Amino acid sequence: MRKHNEKVIPDIYNPNVGSEVETINGQNYLVANDAMYTFYKRTKGEFSPFFLALRDDKKVLGCKCQECGLVRVPPFLTHCPECNFAPTELVEVDQVGVMNSTPPITYFASSLFADMAPYGRGRVILKGADTALSVNLYTTTGILVPGIIKKGTEVKIVFRDERIGEVSDIFCVPTSELTPKQVAKKGLLESEIDWEHPQEPDISRASSEENAVFKKALAEMKSVINEMNGNTRARKDIASWKRDILVKSRGGQFGIFINDGNITLEDKGPDSPDFVIVSQDLRTLLDGLAYRGAITDMIITKKIWISKNKEFVTIFKFDRMARSVARSKKTSVTNSTA
Structure with a gap:
C-alpha cells in the first residue's frame, strides 16, 4: 500500500550530511555527500x-x-x-x-x-x-x-x-x-482483498528416507546460517532489517530470524511469521543459502514458494548474504597465497 504523506524523494535515498575518505592506489581522497535536484509541477x-x-x-x-x-x-x-x-x-x-x-x-x-x-x-x-x-x-x-x-x-x-x-x-x-x-x-x-493468507502448496507426508534427508540438510543449513552470522560483510546485508520467517519442508518446519544484522535458525518456528517459505526439498533452499544457486531464481522457477510478494526483497538479501560469505572466503584465500 502507498504510504501516507509519501515524499517525492523517499528519505531512504537522502544521504546524511558528511564526508568519508576513499583510498585509491594508496592515495587518500576526501568524498563529501552533496545534491543536485530540481522540483517541478506538471499538469495532466x-x-x-x-x-x-x-x-x-x-x-x-x-x-x-x-x-x-x-x-x-x-x-x-x-x-x-x-x-x-x-x-x-x-x-x-x-x-x-x-x-x-x-x-x-x-x-x-x-x-x-x-x-x-x-x-x-x-x-x-x-x-x-x-x-x-x-x-x-x-x-x-x-x-x-x-x-x-x-x-x-x-x-x-x-x-x-x-x-x-x-x-x-x-x-x-x-x-x-x-x-x-x-x-x-x-x-x-x-x-x-486478503493478501495475508494465500493458499500454501501442499506438502506430502515425508517417508523415512525423506526425513533423514531433511535432518541432514537442516544440520548443514544451521552451519551455513551460523557462518553468515559470523561474517561482517553478510551481516551488513541485513542491517536494519527484521523478519521472522517460518520455513516448511517435507520432513518438518523451523524458523529463520533476522534482527538488525543478526540471523539465526531455530528449531521452533515463529508463532506469527512475517512470511512463509515452502521448499518441498530442503536441499533446494540449502543450495541457495550455500551459494550453489540463487534463491531468487528458485522462486521464479517455482522450486520454492513464498507467501508474500513484497518479501522478494528479503529473499534477495539472502542471496546477497550467500554471495558475501563466498567473496570473503575468496578474499581470504587470495590473501593467504599472496
Whole structure:
C-alpha cells in the first residue's frame, strides 16, 4: 500500500550530511555527500478527467468517438483520427477485462520502482473498450511467477487505498483469485482483498528416507546460517532489517530470524511469521543459502514458494548474504597465497 504523506524523494535515498575518505592506489581522497535536484509541477492537461476519475470516483474512463463509436482507454484523444477528427466523449468502461498478451514480470526493479516489485506489466482490454490499458499486475497467491497471468487471463481492476491521480493508483489481479462479490464490485480497494493468507502448496507426508534427508540438510543449513552470522560483510546485508520467517519442508518446519544484522535458525518456528517459505526439498533452499544457486531464481522457477510478494526483497538479501560469505572466503584465500 502507498504510504501516507509519501515524499517525492523517499528519505531512504537522502544521504546524511558528511564526508568519508576513499583510498585509491594508496592515495587518500576526501568524498563529501552533496545534491543536485530540481522540483517541478506538471499538469495532466486534457487527460485530467481520466486521472481525477481514478483518484476521486474509482472509475475508469475512455473516450468514445461520436461517429464510429470506437472506445479508447485511456482517453488519449479528444478527436478521432479515423473519422476526420470527429469529437469524442468521455464514457465509463467496466473494471473487468482480459489480457491481450502475456505480461513480462519485473523482479529486479530500479530504485524508482523497487517498492512495486515483483510485478507484471501488461495490457488489458476492459469490457466496453476497444483498446488496451497498460497496468501493473499482481497475485494474491504469494509471489507472481510465470504462468499465473497470461494472454486471455481475465483480470479485475483494483484501486489503491491512497490515490494521487496517477495510473499507478490502479493495478489488476486475476478474477479467479477473487470472490464473485469482489469481481462485481466497482471501485474494489486493495484493502478489501486478503493478501495475508494465500493458499500454501501442499506438502506430502515425508517417508523415512525423506526425513533423514531433511535432518541432514537442516544440520548443514544451521552451519551455513551460523557462518553468515559470523561474517561482517553478510551481516551488513541485513542491517536494519527484521523478519521472522517460518520455513516448511517435507520432513518438518523451523524458523529463520533476522534482527538488525543478526540471523539465526531455530528449531521452533515463529508463532506469527512475517512470511512463509515452502521448499518441498530442503536441499533446494540449502543450495541457495550455500551459494550453489540463487534463491531468487528458485522462486521464479517455482522450486520454492513464498507467501508474500513484497518479501522478494528479503529473499534477495539472502542471496546477497550467500554471495558475501563466498567473496570473503575468496578474499581470504587470495590473501593467504599472496
